[in-house]
Amino acid sequence: MTVKITIGAVNRDHGSSRIYKTGGWRTMRPVVDLEKCISCYKCYDYCPDGAIKKLDKGITYDFDYCKGCGICAKECPVQAIVMIKEEK
Amino acid sequence: MTKEDLELFASGHRACAGCGEGTAVRQILKAAGPNTVATICTGCLEVISTGYPETAWEIPIIHAAFENSASVAAGVEVALKELGRKEGVNVIAFGGDGGTFDIGFQALSGMLERGHDITYVCVDNEAYMNTGIQRCSSTPYGASTTTSPVGKLSIGESRPKKPIAAICAAHGIPYTATASIAYINDLKKKVKKAVETEGPAFLHVFAPCPTGWRHGSDSTIEIARLAVETGVFVLWEAEDGDICNLKITQKPKKRKPVKDYLKSQRRFAHLSDEDIEHIQKEVDEKCEKYGF
Structure with missing residues (x-):
């Protein structure tokens, strides 16, 4: 890959790291039980990767970026999230 | 969708799974809002985000560069003022603990002394992590790092952690605070207060590092919370550098034993009961000074 370096290495493509899908790093995968979820959004707040999206009720994952760290499952106050082995 | 649902720190950054800094920077930017100009220096934050x-x-x-996040931010702030464009714009200087406690300290001290309208945020993971876990003046007593390794004659890091927030407050700056990623609302409140403050503000943010502290990637928040609950890291804020009248913002009802915190990380795995007792005594003394 050739990269054309701009003058002063100025980068105007803000947020362009999104083209890099960190979901490929995952070895464990979070699964949420929306019946149990109380929509407190603690998982959303604590996620280091912004990989959790808020729904009107409950949450959903963006598996393009979730690295499977498991913080959401550990911090969930009602144990609505479990980590399972990633298979792909 | 509210303003704070905007993700100003985009996904796809290269932080390790469970990185405390990822959560910290994401939430700090949410609190500061889009009208913010930031400077970053060498460190994990640079490596993972750019x-x-x-x-x-x-x-x-x-x-x-490594040492001058604060002075470059000072230049940005002065330029914005000269151009008449500073109104409503926050300038935040980010630094890791290495770039703040050690290498960037002179630039930081100068910026605070000159009174620039800047919020300096130190994201502290207690060693030089992206170069391979070298000790820093932020590394706590007893922690094993690659340059303070454990051995027959070594307990690991032999010096206590430098009280950076108190040192910055001693410059007499309008606002100083310590915060933790386990207490997001408290952290965001402090960020908002810091950016709204006219003049320099300093924020010391505690952010565990699974890679360097040797704990599971899912335990990052739990350990950050334990640090506060045991009294290892005290959350406070001080106005106008008045460190004699600082306000404790999270006072644990009953402090947990420091052992709980130390046993959660492998960098402290070698500590004997005697060592732990010694650390407990030091934490007790520190908490007494803070009045709880």
């Missing part, structure tokens, strides 16, 4: 030609930032940033 893999050229990509960037994880949605706000204007400038990358400085």
